[in-house]
Amino acid sequence: MSFNLTLIAQAVAFALFIWFTVRFVWPPLLRAIEARQKSIADGLAAADEGRRSLETSTRQASDAVRSARERAAEIVAQAEKRTAQMVEEAKVAAKDEGLREKAAAKAEIEQEVSRAREQLREQVATLAVAGAEKILRREVDARAHAELLEGIKRQL
Amino acid sequence: MASGKDFNATDYIQHHLTFLTKPVGEGGFWALNIDSVITAAILGVLALGIVWWIVRGATSGVPDRRQAFVELAFEFVDEQVRGIFHQGDRNRFVAPAALTVFVWVLLMNAMDFLPVDIMAWMLENVFHAHEFRLVPTADVNTTFALALSVWLLMIWFSIAAKGLGGWIHELLCAPFGVKPLWASPLLVFFNLLFNFIEYVSKPLSHSLRLFGNMYAGEIIFLLLWLLAATGIFGTVLAAVLGLGWAIFHILIVVLQAYIFMMLTVVYIAMAHEHH
Numbered sequence: 001m002s003f004n005l006t007l008i009a010q011a012v013a014f015a016l017f018i019w020f021t022v023r024f025v026w027p028p029l030l031r032a033i034e035a036r037q038k039s040i041a042d043g044l045a046a047a048d049e050g051r052r053s054l055e056t057s058t059r060q061a062s063d064a065v066r067s068a069r070e071r072a073a074e075i076v077a078q079a080e081k082r083t084a085q086m087v088e089e090a091k092v093a094a095k096d097e098g099l100r101e102k103a104a105a106k107a108e109i110e111q112e113v114s115r116a117r118e119q120l121r122e123q124v125a126t127l128a129v130a131g132a133e134k135i136l137r138r139e140v141d142a143r144a145h146a147e148l149l150e151g152i153k154r155q156l
Numbered sequence: 157m158a159s160g161k162d163f164n165a166t167d168y169i170q171h172h173l174t175f176l177t178k179p180v181g182e183g184g185f186w187a188l189n190i191d192s193v194i195t196a197a198i199l200g201v202l203a204l205g206i207v208w209w210i211v212r213g214a215t216s217g218v219p220d221r222r223q224a225f226v227e228l229a230f231e232f233v234d235e236q237v238r239g240i241f242h243q244g245d246r247n248r249f250v251a252p253a254a255l256t257v258f259v260w261v262l263l264m265n266a267m268d269f270l271p272v273d274i275m276a277w278m279l280e281n282v283f284h285a286h287e288f289r290l291v292p293t294a295d296v297n298t299t300f301a302l303a304l305s306v307w308l309l310m311i312w313f314s315i316a317a318k319g320l321g322g323w324i325h326e327l328l329c330a331p332f333g334v335k336p337l338w339a340s341p342l343l344v345f346f347n348l349l350f351n352f353i354e355y356v357s358k359p360l361s362h363s364l365r366l367f368g369n370m371y372a373g374e375i376i377f378l379l380l381w382l383l384a385a386t387g388i389f390g391t392v393l394a395a396v397l398g399l400g401w402a403i404f405h406i407l408i409v410v411l412q413a414y415i416f417m418m419l420t421v422v423y424i425a426m427a428h429e430h431h
Binding site for chain 1: 177180184185186187188189192193196197200204207208211212214215216217219223226227230231247248249251252253255256260292295296297298300301302304305
């Protein structure tokens with residue numbers, strides 16, 4: 001164990017190696033690593049941004065769905081109301097129509113009845129005249145007895 | 157176990173602990189441990205070269221497996237530095253320096269895993285190097301070179317952060333506050349003494365911790381291989397113990413590299429602090 005020129009030689013080698021590392025080895029690797037760190041940080045920030053915008057759009061979508069649902073419910077309620085109203089109106093109209101028809105039928109029946117009564121009266125009068133003829137066994141002068149016949153007819 | 161019949165424990169250990177030293181001038185200091193310098197240089201160039209090659213094509217998109225591995229080391233070192241160094245832009249110097257220290261020291265320590273005798277045989281017969289020590293961090297020159305470099309950086313950053321006057325003022329007025337300077341020469345003396353001790357102990361503990369651990373690891377391996385030379389039983393026992401020590405050594409190798417890096421960062425961070 002003794003010191004000699006090796007000391008100086010190794011110190012020079014050491015200095016050269018340090019210079020080489022400082023100059024050529026460290027900077028490019030540092031640049032590469034820092035660039036990668038930056039891109040990773042950017043990626044993370046972008047992911048964060050994406051998550052935030054996803055949250056926003058999810059919220060917006062659920063808002064839209066909720067308002068659409070409300071609107072649909074409103075429309076359905078309106079339709080139901082309208083339906084009930086229409087049914088009510090139809091009911092009223094049908095009732096009116098029925099009443100009207102009933103009245104018309106009644107009028108017609110009454111007309112028929114009176115006509116039938118008229119005919120009956122005619123026929124009874126004819127029968128009465130015929131009966132009277134038979135009773136009298138002779139021609140009755142219709143003209144002469146018109147007044148009488150009219151009177152009988154009216155009594156029937 | 158190279159030599160066979162006239163096997164001698166002292167020679168064996170001495171052989172494995174001798175550096176391949178080439179004198180380059182007069183006097184003991186003017187010599188170079190070729191093995192330490194070459195191994196350290198090859199490991200540094202290889203490791204940083206591969207890292208540089210991978211990093212050159214680094215993508216900020218999905219990294220492939222090679223890049224992910226380098227980024228793993230990057231993130232590990234950067235995390236440690238981030239926890240300690242708050243006095244400026246760590247990317248400008250401290251963090252890359254810490255990465256250099258960690259990778260380089262880790263690889264130099266890891267040379268301890270290579271089986272010494274197989275490597276010695278190969279080096280002897282292929283490269284004709286009779287002596288060659290493979291672990292540069294078990295060479296006190298290497299660890300001191302690193303620690304003293306960090307020490308110089310520490311002083312440099314201290315002066316850069318506080319100015320020369322601020323640094324000298326801090327040597328005289330910390331840890332015990334003296335105001336004004338001439339109020340208590342005794343305290344100034346103690347401050348100076350404390351700071352002196354601190355400045356001496358920092359590189360010493362920094363370098364000797366690493367050196368001691370790696371050197372001890374090497375010695376224990378050598379002792380186990382000596383045991384292996386005593387016969388069949390010794391070989392089996394040494395193989396089992398060697399496996400255990402090698403597995404434990406994985407922890408030591410990584411831990412010492414980590415500690416060396418952390419102390420480097422801590423010392424440089426402390427130099428930036430104002431008292």
